[in-house]
Amino acid sequence: MNTIKRIDPRRPYTITAAGLRRITLGAVAEAGAMTGGDAPRAVHGGAAKPRRTTLTATRTILVAAHSDRGSLDEHARQTIAAAALIADAHTQVALLVFGEMKDDAAALGADRLIELPAFDRRVFAPESELQTLSACVAQIAPAHILLPDNATGDGDLGRRYAAYAGASVATHVVEIDPARVSVYIHARKSFATRALPDLILLAPGAVDTRLPFTGAGERIELPGTAADHAHGSTYVDLGIEEIDAAQVALEEADFIVSAGNGVTDVGAFERLAGAFGAAIGASRVAVDNGMFTRDKQIGATGKTVEASVYIAFGISGAVQHLQGIKDCRHVIAVNLDGSAPIVKRANLTIIADTQATISSLIDEVARARSPDSRAVAPAVTTAVEGVAA
Structure with a gap:
């Protein structure tokens, strides 16, 4: 029997200047990007972007997302950009990635990167991910947590954490600024605004990823964030089922x-x-x-x-x-x-x-x-x- 691989709906992609979608599997840092210290990073056309802030951080905004074969999709990139845009000069943006991370975190606007390559997004392990997110929050004590509001892992994790921690939450956020978030209600007939909650689940397309600055992009490690899929899990992952190519x-x-x-x-x-x-x-x-x-x-x-x-x-x-x-x-x-x-x-x-x-x-x-x-x-x-x- 011939088997065929389906398109993965969670694979990362970017939108080109011409409005075309380009998949970014195994994406690498931007060509010509500089690394290290406070040096500005090169961007398209040879220009350089400054660092968003070089001041000592006294506050943290945490972004959590799943990667696919080392890259983040456009929705996750928008969520990082949103965190960077609402952060002030004394706030750092920490990025927690479930999976391998090959993208340039600094170019995306992140100041700290916590990479968890032991997690495989093709494995259903919600309890392990929730424990890891909770451990990360306990150590860095973020003022706010942002996740992409999707139906493929991040949105589910965000809702699980809100229920677990009793955190205030806003879902399907379509507008965000340093003071408030906005969402559609009543079947999109009304528009509601509230102060920034503990947890923000961002809708796709709410933020432009083209930032005028970069983050520090420093990789850090946190103890107690290793994957442990077997411990206390009530779920059994049956894996990916192969089907006939004709189907x-x-x-x-x-x-x-x-x-x-x-x-x-x-x-x-x-x-x-x-x-x-x-x-x-x-x-x-x-x-x-x-x-x-x-x-x-x-x-x-x-x-x-x-x-x-x-x-x-x-x-x-x-x-x-x-x-x-x-x-x-x-x-x-x-x-x-x-x-x-x-x-x-x-x-x-x-x-x-x-x-x-x-x-x-x-x-x-x-x-x-x-x-x-x-x-x-x-x-x-x-x-x-x-x-x-």
Whole structure:
């Protein structure tokens, strides 16, 4: 049975200046960023941002969020920005990350970073996370705690903590300033404002992440914040269930191989998709030629996809097709024509015969997964991840 990986709804992304969503898996610090001390950090265009404050902190605002493979999504970034914008010169912004953190915390506006790589956001461990958040609050005594108000972990953790600690809380906050928060009530027919509570769950889009300053970005460690999923847990995590690839819509697929008119051996192409565990897509030309069913068509007149990895075999890249893959994170093109429009969109282009490339990839995947290639497999995996980063 072929299995396929679904799109993770909690994967991080950013919004580009053109208004397009770009997934930020394994994101790294901004190019040209400086590190260390009070030095200003470089930003786009070569300008430098000053530190928000260099005064001694007497007060703390804590932001807590889950990361995905080392990166925070746009909603979490907005929450950090909100904390930085309401902090005064004697207030530090502490960021507690459940998971690995590869993003530049200073560029996001955080002064202190507490990274908890032992937590895996794919593991359901609400009690352990609540205990860790409580331990962190007990040690740094923040004036306010901010979390993204989402349905994928952070919002649940915030509500659990409010109930556990008896803290005052505001949810779905759409406006925030140093004195108050605002929310919609009565089915969005009314607007309510109140003083800053202990716990603030921020709605998406409430704050612009483009800050005019940076934070200190200092990494610190707190005792008693290690993950302990087994201790006292009343939940049993059954893990992630794999399903038949045919049951997953292209819009939900995280890895897609797509065929165009340059694919002549559909059987070999389907075997490659099975070897990769990827969903199958196609260009309009390939569908019109009867090679694939209409539900596989990707483009303006077909389906718009948001895969982390999209490999286009023998697709020239008409504007309609490019529109359908505009939100894909990594686009790899295999084509004989180095001037094809899809080459300009692709992050990596292989100028080679499509069928020969498909055949070689099938052989390489089989070789990497064979028992005799265990010593080679890690190197192959690293190479593939390097291409996708």
